[in-house]
Amino acid sequence: MIDQTQLPYHFTYVNFKNYRQVATAIKGMVVRGAPAIGAAAAMGLALAANANRKKPKARLLQELEIAAGVLRLSRPTAWNLFWAIDRVMRRAKEASGDGTEVAAAVVEEAMKIAEEEVAASHSIGEAGARLIEDGDQVLTHCNTGTLATVSYGTALAPIRTAAAQGKKVKVIATETRPRLQGAKLTTYELLHDGIPVTLIVDGAAGYALKTGMVQKVIVGADRITKKYVANKVGTYLIALAANANNVPFYVAAPSSTFDLRNESSDVKIEERNAQEITHIAGKRIVPRGVPVFNPAFDLTPVELVQGFITERGVIVPDRFDAMSLL
């Protein structure tokens, strides 16, 4: 994996030998972004399967259940994590043959998930690019590019595809406090692609929308239920401002992000540690003794979303039945 905590300063790959290291990497945001987290968890299970392939099938499945349990606890919000683990575990249980054969099936399924996410990213790019007109400036939040997915991206995919089609497209990236994924990662990816990007603080999104600088908003998602889009904290404010100013607000996500069987629409919103806010670049910026509330995500009602850009095309919220097979 690319170690995302080191970007944009250092571009380094890290290797993992077992699922515990993968779970720690997900928790510590060495890898982040909902589709990337799902694929990483699947690879964690592949490592667990490979390490136990010489064991009897029942024992191997037991080891996989333990690994799945640890990986499930790494982060609570992104649906892709649970979706990928469930899918790999289903394949393991259904596989015939001995431990070696079950392990091979698990590795194959993990590879398939990663490959499908890449294909989904490109399909999202194709579907979303149709919404982008020549000359558009698109506002996005957090990082939803190659780093957040296995490759290419979710919200960045339509922008990249539109640019590749020859459309002039510019991006406004929010810095995305507290971890600054917009400032550090989105700008890094777009500079690399040669797509013009302007950085703003999160609070300036309303002003940018109100003054006509933005023609479309496209964000990613960590989990989509029938009622809400859980995405990086700050997304809800941008959705409100886009709607108040008649700027279309789109959510780009592969089917692995849709949690439509969740009738309650409850989403556990991860609260991360205070130090993400109180310290920047190792320096304390807040007086000692100040309590912090640090939710990593927020919930945007689906009514504020003009369209979901998926690998199956653009879907409107009241047509979620089109995603009902998910």
Place this chain on the structure above:
Amino acid sequence: MIDQTQLPYHFTYVNFKNYRQVATAIKGMVVRGAPAIGAAAAMGLALAANANRKKPKARLLQELEIAAGVLRLSRPTAWNLFWAIDRVMRRAKEASGDGTEVAAAVVEEAMKIAEEEVAASHSIGEAGARLIEDGDQVLTHCNTGTLATVSYGTALAPIRTAAAQGKKVKVIATETRPRLQGAKLTTYELLHDGIPVTLIVDGAAGYALKTGMVQKVIVGADRITKKYVANKVGTYLIALAANANNVPFYVAAPSSTFDLRNESSDVKIEERNAQEITHIAGKRIVPRGVPVFNPAFDLTPVELVQGFITERGVIVPDRFDAMSLL
């Protein structure tokens, strides 16, 4: 003045010998907050008057016009700056007697502005405290306390008065990027007062409002026209989220912030330098070559404001005629 750029690390006073130093201090945000900027500019004119008091009256007025011009250019958005300069200059022009007498009138007027702002802060506190119920958690943005005014505050004044009246009141402070006035200054003031404060990133205001953590929002203002409240960037997003979740959104400001004679309602929004965003605590956090858009303020339509808390009481937007004398 207290050097606000050094807080919360060092509490230091700085002294100024002439209006140029005062203008530089306003520009560099050694002093910030609309009422404090107005009073500081008035004091800058007092320094200019005092330095030129032995000159003939016509020459003194000429020097004052030059000083007023320089001070007017220090920052463009806060109305209090222009209001205070206009008021002192009017007094200078109307004063009778020789240079010494005119200079004394200017000094007196500057002192009067500072004293009136203190009185206004306390009246705002009284008026606004009536809106706060026992147990309320109030969300505020940026810093609007003693540091932003001459003393006591605008949006923090009702909170302080309510607490002094024995009401249990808690505060959620947004960190307020890029300059982190909420994280550095508001928490510092409230810790000092013993009023419970919880810090959030700006993007989390929507989630806090949506989940019922907030009973009232109170913010300050840099300029209030018939159509808009110009205040620290991010205010507009908070106003939208408060309105979407039926949480009252109040603006606390003295009459010196009201620019109601401005028929066009145009407000110049200051754009500050890129380094405020690209660097934190001296360290670059953004890849080189990324352009930045850094508006320091945004515009909230007055329709989103449930009430303006002024030293004359709480006024609703469609009763701006009550402020028509301003």
